[in-house]
Amino acid sequence: MNQIKNIVFIGAGNVATQFALAFKRAGLQILQVYSRTVNSARVLAEKVQAEHTTNLKSLNKDADLYLISVSDNAVEELTSQLSLKDKLTVHTSGSIPLEILNKVSVNHGVFYPLQTFSKSREVDFSNIPICVEANSAENLEKLKSVAKTLSNNIYEVDSEQRKVLHLAAVFACNFPNFMYTIADKILRDSDIHFDILRPLIKETAEKIQDVKPAEAQTGPAIRNDEKILSGHMEMLNDFPQLKELYKLISAEIQKINPK
Amino acid sequence: MNQIKNIVFIGAGNVATQFALAFKRAGLQILQVYSRTVNSARVLAEKVQAEHTTNLKSLNKDADLYLISVSDNAVEELTSQLSLKDKLTVHTSGSIPLEILNKVSVNHGVFYPLQTFSKSREVDFSNIPICVEANSAENLEKLKSVAKTLSNNIYEVDSEQRKVLHLAAVFACNFPNFMYTIADKILRDSDIHFDILRPLIKETAEKIQDVKPAEAQTGPAIRNDEKILSGHMEMLNDFPQLKELYKLISAEIQKINPK
Numbered sequence: 001m002n003q004i005k006n007i008v009f010i011g012a013g014n015v016a017t018q019f020a021l022a023f024k025r026a027g028l029q030i031l032q033v034y035s036r037t038v039n040s041a042r043v044l045a046e047k048v049q050a051e052h053t054t055n056l057k058s059l060n061k062d063a064d065l066y067l068i069s070v071s072d073n074a075v076e077e078l079t080s081q082l083s084l085k086d087k088l089t090v091h092t093s094g095s096i097p098l099e100i101l102n103k104v105s106v107n108h109g110v111f112y113p114l115q116t117f118s119k120s121r122e123v124d125f126s127n128i129p130i131c132v133e134a135n136s137a138e139n140l141e142k143l144k145s146v147a148k149t150l151s152n153n154i155y156e157v158d159s160e161q162r163k164v165l166h167l168a169a170v171f172a173c174n175f176p177n178f179m180y181t182i183a184d185k186i187l188r189d190s191d192i193h194f195d196i197l198r199p200l201i202k203e204t205a206e207k208i209q210d211v212k213p214a215e216a217q218t219g220p221a222i223r224n225d226e227k228i229l230s231g232h233m234e235m236l237n238d239f240p241q242l243k244e245l246y247k248l249i250s251a252e253i254q255k256i257n258p259k
Numbered sequence: 260m261n262q263i264k265n266i267v268f269i270g271a272g273n274v275a276t277q278f279a280l281a282f283k284r285a286g287l288q289i290l291q292v293y294s295r296t297v298n299s300a301r302v303l304a305e306k307v308q309a310e311h312t313t314n315l316k317s318l319n320k321d322a323d324l325y326l327i328s329v330s331d332n333a334v335e336e337l338t339s340q341l342s343l344k345d346k347l348t349v350h351t352s353g354s355i356p357l358e359i360l361n362k363v364s365v366n367h368g369v370f371y372p373l374q375t376f377s378k379s380r381e382v383d384f385s386n387i388p389i390c391v392e393a394n395s396a397e398n399l400e401k402l403k404s405v406a407k408t409l410s411n412n413i414y415e416v417d418s419e420q421r422k423v424l425h426l427a428a429v430f431a432c433n434f435p436n437f438m439y440t441i442a443d444k445i446l447r448d449s450d451i452h453f454d455i456l457r458p459l460i461k462e463t464a465e466k467i468q469d470v471k472p473a474e475a476q477t478g479p480a481i482r483n484d485e486k487i488l489s490g491h492m493e494m495l496n497d498f499p500q501l502k503e504l505y506k507l508i509s510a511e512i513q514k515i516n517p518k
Contacts, residue, residue, distance in 0.1 A: 014477075072484055095479075095487050114459055116477045121466060127458045155455060164449040167491050170505075172442040172456045173463045174478030176435035178512050181472040183431040190423040196414060197431045198468050199386045200373050204432040205464030207380060209457050213440040218273070218375045219433030220354075225331055228354050232426050241511055246429075248504055253437050 004088070004146040008063040009033045009050070010078065012040040014117040015092050016069035017047070019150075022125045024048045026149040032060040056081055064088065065146065067111065072096055079104050088139060094166030097159040098133050109134030109143050112162055116173050125150040131157035131165065182242060214256055221253035263347070263405040267322040268292045268309070269337070271299040273376040274351050275328035276306070278409075281384045283307045285408040291319040315340055323347065324405065326370065331355055338363050347398060353425030356418040357392050368393030368402050371421055375432050384409040390416035390424065441501060473515055480512035 007023060009016050012035035020030050030050040035041035038054050045052035053059065056078075059066075066089040070078055075096055082089075082104045089104050090111040101108035112131040115123065130147045132154060134140035140156070147154045157165065180201060184194045207216045220228035229250055236243035266282060268275050271294035279289050289309040294300035297313050304311035312318065315337075318325075325348040329337055334355055341348075343364040350360060351370050360367035369392040374382065389406040391413060393399035399415070406413045416424065439460060443453045466475045479487035488509055495502035 071482060072479075072487060095490065114455060116459060116463055116466065116475075118466070118475070118477075121469075123462065129455045129458060153455075153458070161449055161451060163490070163494070164445060165451065165455065166487075167494055168442040168445040168451075168456060169459060170478055170480075170491065171438045171445065173459050174476065174480065174512070175438045175508050176460070177463055177467065177472055177476050177478075178508060179430045179434045179438070180467055181476065181515070182511075183427040184472055186423060186427040186430065190420055192420060192424065192427075194471065196373060196388045196412075196424065197427060199388060199412070200375060200428060200432050201435070201464050202468060203382065204375055204436055205460050207375065207377070208436065208439055209461060210380075212453070213436055213443055216375075216377070217433065217436050217440065218377075219429055219436075220331075221429075221433065223330060228331060228425075231354065231422070232429065235422070235426055241507070245504075245507055245511070248500070248507065249434050249437060252500055252504070253433070256440070 002064065002142075004064040004142055005029060006031050006063050007065045007067055008060050009044070009067050009069065010059075010082075011035060011067075011069035011074075012037075012044040013069065013071070014119050015113065016067070017044050017119050018117045018123055018125075019067065019069065019092070019113070020044055020048045020050075021122060022150050028146075028149065031063050034059060059084075061087075065090065066105075067092065068101075075100060088142060090134075090143065094169065095163055098135060099159075101135075107135065107139050109139050110159070110162065111143060111147065112157070112165075114165060114169060116177075126152055129153040129155055131155045131162055133158055133162065182245075217253060217256060219253070221250040222256065224254060261323065261401075263323040263401055264288060265290050265322050266324045266326055267319050268303070268326050268328065269318075269341075270294060270326075270328035270333075271296075271303040272328060272330070273378050274372065275326070276303050276378050277376045277382055277384075278326065278328065278351070278372070279303055279307045279309075280381060281409050287405075287408065290322050293318060318343075320346075324349065325364075326351065327360075334359060347401060349393075349402065353428065354422055357394060358418075360394075366394065366398050368398050369418070369421065370402060370406065371416070371424075373424060373428060375436075385411055388412040388414055390414045390421055392417055392421065441504075476512060476515060478512070480509035481515065483513060 006029040008031050030048040032051045033041050033045040034053050041052035069092040072093050084105040086106050088107045090109045092111050098110050110133040114129040128151050130151050132143040233243050265288040267290050289307040291310045292300050292304040293312050300311035328351040331352050341363045345365050347366045348364040349368045349370040357369050371390040373388040387410050389410050391402040
């Protein structure tokens with residue numbers, strides 16, 4: 001089995017950027033970065049000493065791996081324009097099935113990192129779960145092997161499970177982040193700085209590194225403290241959607257622990 | 260101004276336990292622990308080498324500080340039975356006004372830690388915001404001084420602001436924790452272990468230690484990825500409340516970033 005030593009990146013967003021930086025640090029070569037936007041392509045290419053292009057027809061044909069990391073909406077259009085024959089090609093999406101790459105190459109897979117990325121915040125990949133899937137045992141081994149250069153947490157996950165994971169990740173990451181945003185808004189309306197909440201947010205996430213989240217639940221809803229619950233909802237009278245949200249979530253929390 | 264050197268604890272729950280352990284580590288003496296439940300009183304008293312009692316009439320009368328840390332529902336009943344004359348008395352609640360202690364003692368205040376506690380998980384107090392309020396400048400100084408033995412983050416917060424903080428903390432801590440619980444449930448239904456989400460949860464909370472949460476928002480809702488949003492809602496068809504929750508939160512996230 002030939003090891004993957006160099007990669008062409010198709011896409012230059014948050015996920016592509018963090019993968020490219022991490023592969024570079026792990027000693028692999030990034031041959032080329034493609035993006036529709038010349039500036040995005042150039043910025044990432046410069047970071048990892050690669051060439052860049054905005055033309056799919058000029059893709060370097062000699063890479064061991066083609067990593068497609070564009071928005072879910074763009075994957076379908078992009079794959080219809082790509083023909084990489086037998087070149088190992090992966091996408092990084094949580095929600096798109098493996099089969100979308102059938103027409104792109106006979107060798108294909110998925111390389112899905114279960115993490116939230118920004119372009120600017122460099123992340124330590126060593127603990128990031130990387131979910132791999134491939135259309136053959138050999139391709140799977142290749143992907144697992146290259147994944148291990150980045151992380152100690154490699155999972156074999158099929159397309160159905162990956163969809164479930166993506167949904168769970170929305171609840172575990174995107175929705176909590178929005179709850180932080182609501183808290184920030186509530187504080188700003190009373191001229192209190194968000195800083196005061198940061199240690200609480202950190203501890204809330206650290207606490208469930210050891211225990212199950214249902215066991216870590218605290219607050220007025222789990223205590224069935226109706227007085228506080230109704231007081232809080234009254235405070236949200238000017239924000240009907242937030243009030244509805246408060247009511248709905250609290251009612252669900254109360255179901256964990258029926259009186 | 261006399262420094263606070265010893266404390267009587269009224270209550271032996273999560274908050275009382277963590278405060279008692281932290282004060283003990285900081286070199287203060289815990290004279291006595293009161294709880295309605297003899298076992299709770301004894302367990303905490305043994306941890307901090309204090310006496311214990313279940314009888315309010317046997318409260319030690321010589322402490323520098325009386326710290327009332329019971330559930331919000333119990334505070335009112337308890338304070339109606341307590342008469343501590345001029346002894347400095349505080350409660351630790353986010354939602355109860357200072358004035359509830361008027362009848363308990365002429366010297367009173369609030370000592371509200373903005374953190375989530377369990378009995379068993381020992382916490383590092385040094386970064387925990389402690390919100391203090393008192394009925395006189397002298398009492399406020401005493402409370403700030405004793406708070407500084409525990410933490411570097413002391414805030415003067417009045418009763419109105421404290422209520423706002425408590426509401427914000429529900430959004431910043433209790434609701435994200437419940438989102439983790441939903442994620443856990445979704446994974447369990449597909450036989451996937453919650454472990455795979457833990458690094459994501461940790462990074463989500465760490466990310467907003469530096470940036471504003473609205474800037475850290477990722478996921479299908481902020482990208483207006485309607486295909487994924489409707490796919491996720493379809494996956495939740497068997498759980499109408501969770502589906503409603505998904506819909507409501509996603510719609511609010513989309514408002515951050517109108518097309």
